[in-house]
Amino acid sequence: MTVESLAQRFRLCPVTGLKVNRDSELLIQANAVVAVVAMLVGALAAIGLVLTRWQAIHLLPADQYYRYLTAHGLNMLIFWVIFFEMAVLYFAGPVVLGCRQPAPKLAWGAFALMVVGAIMVDAMVFTGRADVLFTSYPPLRADPNYYLGVILFAVGALIAVGLFFASLVVAKREKTYTGSVPLVTFGATTAAIIAVITLLHGAAVYIPTWLWSLDIGNIDPQVYRMVWWGLGHSSQQINVAAMVSVWYLLGGLTVGGVVLNEKVSRMAFVLYVLFISMASAHHLLVDPGMGSAWKIWNTSYAMYLAVLASMVHGFTVPAGIETGQRLRGYTGGLFEWLRKAPWSDPGFSGMWLSLVIFGFMGGITGVTLGTEQINIMAHNTLRIPGHFHTTVVGGTTLAFMAVSYYVLPLIFQKRVAFWGMARLQPYVFGGGIVAMAIGMIFMGILGMPRRHWDSSFAGAPFAVELPPAGELVQVLFGVGGLLAATGALMFIAIAVVTVFFGKPVTAEALATGASGIPQGVLKLPAQVHTGEHAERVHREGVKGTVVLVAIFFLCFILYYFTNWKMLSFLWKVG
Ligand code: HEM
Ligand SMILES: [Cu+2]
Numbered sequence: 001m002t003v004e005s006l007a008q009r010f011r012l013c014p015v016t017g018l019k020v021n022r023d024s025e026l027l028i029q030a031n032a033v034v035a036v037v038a039m040l041v042g043a044l045a046a047i048g049l050v051l052t053r054w055q056a057i058h059l060l061p062a063d064q065y066y067r068y069l070t071a072h073g074l075n076m077l078i079f080w081v082i083f084f085e086m087a088v089l090y091f092a093g094p095v096v097l098g099c100r101q102p103a104p105k106l107a108w109g110a111f112a113l114m115v116v117g118a119i120m121v122d123a124m125v126f127t128g129r130a131d132v133l134f135t136s137y138p139p140l141r142a143d144p145n146y147y148l149g150v151i152l153f154a155v156g157a158l159i160a161v162g163l164f165f166a167s168l169v170v171a172k173r174e175k176t177y178t179g180s181v182p183l184v185t186f187g188a189t190t191a192a193i194i195a196v197i198t199l200l201h202g203a204a205v206y207i208p209t210w211l212w213s214l215d216i217g218n219i220d221p222q223v224y225r226m227v228w229w230g231l232g233h234s235s236q237q238i239n240v241a242a243m244v245s246v247w248y249l250l251g252g253l254t255v256g257g258v259v260l261n262e263k264v265s266r267m268a269f270v271l272y273v274l275f276i277s278m279a280s281a282h283h284l285l286v287d288p289g290m291g292s293a294w295k296i297w298n299t300s301y302a303m304y305l306a307v308l309a310s311m312v313h314g315f316t317v318p319a320g321i322e323t324g325q326r327l328r329g330y331t332g333g334l335f336e337w338l339r340k341a342p343w344s345d346p347g348f349s350g351m352w353l354s355l356v357i358f359g360f361m362g363g364i365t366g367v368t369l370g371t372e373q374i375n376i377m378a379h380n381t382l383r384i385p386g387h388f389h390t391t392v393v394g395g396t397t398l399a400f401m402a403v404s405y406y407v408l409p410l411i412f413q414k415r416v417a418f419w420g421m422a423r424l425q426p427y428v429f430g431g432g433i434v435a436m437a438i439g440m441i442f443m444g445i446l447g448m449p450r451r452h453w454d455s456s457f458a459g460a461p462f463a464v465e466l467p468p469a470g471e472l473v474q475v476l477f478g479v480g481g482l483l484a485a486t487g488a489l490m491f492i493a494i495a496v497v498t499v500f501f502g503k504p505v506t507a508e509a510l511a512t513g514a515s516g517i518p519q520g521v522l523k524l525p526a527q528v529h530t531g532e533h534a535e536r537v538h539r540e541g542v543k544g545t546v547v548l549v550a551i552f553f554l555c556f557i558l559y560y561f562t563n564w565k566m567l568s569f570l571w572k573v574g
Helices: 003-009 022-053 062-097 104-126 144-173 183-213 221-232 234-255 262-284 292-327 346-369 372-378 383-410 419-445 468-501 507-512 532-540 543-570
Strands: 010-012 019-021
Touching (some): 019 022, 019 062, 022 104, 062 144, 062 234, 144 183, 183 221, 183 234, 183 262, 292 346, 292 372, 292 532, 372 543, 383 419
Antiparallel strands (some): 010 019
């Protein structure tokens, strides 16, 4: 290849100094755009769901509710999140390592497979041929083309993951970096390894189910559930690993956050890979097919090691941010580094909210609900979606939104449109999700089932009768849900208008600080690691983060033991 043609395929990013190749750049753009389209479908469906579960409105008839619920789960949890993760992999591999895209044609083929698969799935769902929810538990049965769509989508994703590994090999062989790979790439690598485990479970469950939908062979519902959750839960760990990688990336880009101890952070990522598949047992806690010993072993000892990994990151990310800010001179008191953070930069505010919502709400409720004994109170109630909307929405989705505010100027090279609205967007979305999740959690505690068209459960042996406070909780849920959906639509409008009509990021725009360019892009936060000031910062440590972690543990203990107390009332031993 001539020097000239090489130069055409790469550009040097003026802000980060990264060598960006054209193929990966286009792949990142295409995957991100499709991800946002999927989110639009999911968010519109969400509005229907909120207005149905809010009993005072009770909008949709039963069949439409389940159709929207199926569409929402698939377009949000599968299509939005995974298309975005493909973009993350194309970034964390070839772009961060500065190498070429190993096989661009194959990558586009994988992308096409995923798009065709997603369209097939949505076509089946919206024509009423797959009202099976995203878990499609047998004996519920969808049109064979639904399962085929899922399989095509998964094969495409598997190829893209393979190309990520190939880029690691290419970069190493062509010596485009020195030393060990950056932490962001390391985190993405663990996400990719888990993705392979996940997708193999996917093949093991969807291929036989597809055949069964064609009347070939049979499916055991209990085996299906176990293998399906090998896919369904492990894929959540991809989301967590990708989210944590984004936290580290944004910490560095927005406030010069440092990685305090590479080894500790890397070990924590490895724990995810080792223990996550077993933790999927928490989805089977009330299933008759498994014994208590199996349930308790898998959901406590094994799961806690994966939880430990998240708690390590939950400490090292804010500690790295605190150290970065202190190095930049914000050394006053416990929290000057946090008070003076760039709160109007949606890249920073989104990242920080994601960290807090995921840690304080997602983590605490997750460990509690995953406890075998406590789970019996919460099983299939709205407490469960209350929990996972704080992990996969308040955590992962918000982190992906936040990083988009840096992807738009750096990869699409466009100034973010509606900049004033963009500054507010993380607060609207994060605030809405928190309110909705608290609403769901309390509705669940009051006995309201999840995945049910009729919140009042009329005609059932156990009708749900809400105390007056329950009405208020529903209002909190409804208003929060509509606010969150508004935040999602704001994000979609900003992303689409920026991509298709945004003004370019020019040298002049960078020099004059034009609007639509986040502060970290205008001026990459510099870090000074040597000298007297740096030494003092490192000696004094991360006092603020230690206080935050102490508050976290207090909340954790309080919530956990409140739940045991509630259980003891149920069992009439308290
Ligand atoms: C945009 C704001 C959102 C709102 C207002 C919202 C609201 C809701 C509501 C009301 C339900 C139904 C709960 C039930 O009746 O059982 C639901 C279910 C669900 N949501 Fe969301 N959601 C939002 C975003 C997301 C996102 C971004 C994801 C994933 C990344 C997600 C994943 C799910 C899943 C997996 C379910 C369960 C589906 C099922 O039970 O089959 N949601 N959501
Ligand atoms: Cu799980």
